[in-house]
Amino acid sequence: MSARVAILTGAAGGVGRAVAERFARDGWSLVLVDTADVVHQVAAEVDASAEGRVVGAVADITKAENLDPIENALREIGQPLKFLGLIAGVLQEVGPITTLDMNEWDRVMNVNLRANVLMIQRFVPPLKESGGGAIVTVSSWFGRSGHGLFAAYCASKAGLISLTQSAAAELADDNIRVNSVAPGNVATRMHFAALQEEADNRGVSFESMKKTEWDKIPLRRAAEPAEIAAAIAFLAGPDGAYLTGATIDVNGGVLFT
């Protein structure tokens, strides 16, 4: 397989790491991006099983001036950029819209929306230089409709689905496909922290809260992060060649109950 690089944001998180492991197995070189130094450790661990090179880059991607380490890592690898995986995201503090702290609103919008625009602006030029490629955003089933107590998160993810379509329309002529994966619940620390918070609010145990939520899912369980990574790998590769502007629901059927 010819040398090619993918940039993955949120790579130290549950989904991001699974995507890194999957892409490494598929022969990609990788720039792994996250806010904390731990991303270097993740890069070293993924590198152990990779055919290509894996380099970590520490960056808070909500500010344009923070993106230089990512570009430097890309240059260090020195292969054509063919994929941008926009996985980083944050959940909001759960609460009613009537008392929603606007700093919290801004924090969620900055990571879940603004940062993805900045990443597209900075890294579409190298994608074009390499003759095109693919971008995948990670939205959510909470972006498919609004849910009480999650106004900022739902609006940010609905916005991300729309952003994905706009980018797809604009970049098709450059041979860049842009799609989204909308997970349901995924067995990562984000999901388990949300379950714990809800259990505490309701005064019930974590296990009973988990059962309540998972029983709403036709497949009766959260996704493994690798199952989200599989959908992203599909969209990145030749089997996804006729998809652009699409959002694939990988949610165990939860939208249809």
Ligand SMILES: NC(=O)c1ccc[n+]([C@@H]2O[C@H](COP(=O)([O-])OP(=O)(O)OC[C@H]3O[C@@H](n4cnc5c(N)ncnc54)[C@H](O)[C@@H]3O)[C@@H](O)[C@H]2O)c1
């Ligand atoms: N876990 C779920 O149940 C679930 C469900 C639907 C959608 N999602 C989405 O999947 C994506 C991955 O979630 P996850 O479960 O792996 O969560 P996670 O919290 O394990 O990982 C998210 C990662 O994003 C990183 N990040 C946050 N802000 C950043 C910033 N400003 N710059 C760079 N990195 C930043 C975090 O440090 C973290 O490592 C998110 O976009 C999330 O909204 C998750």
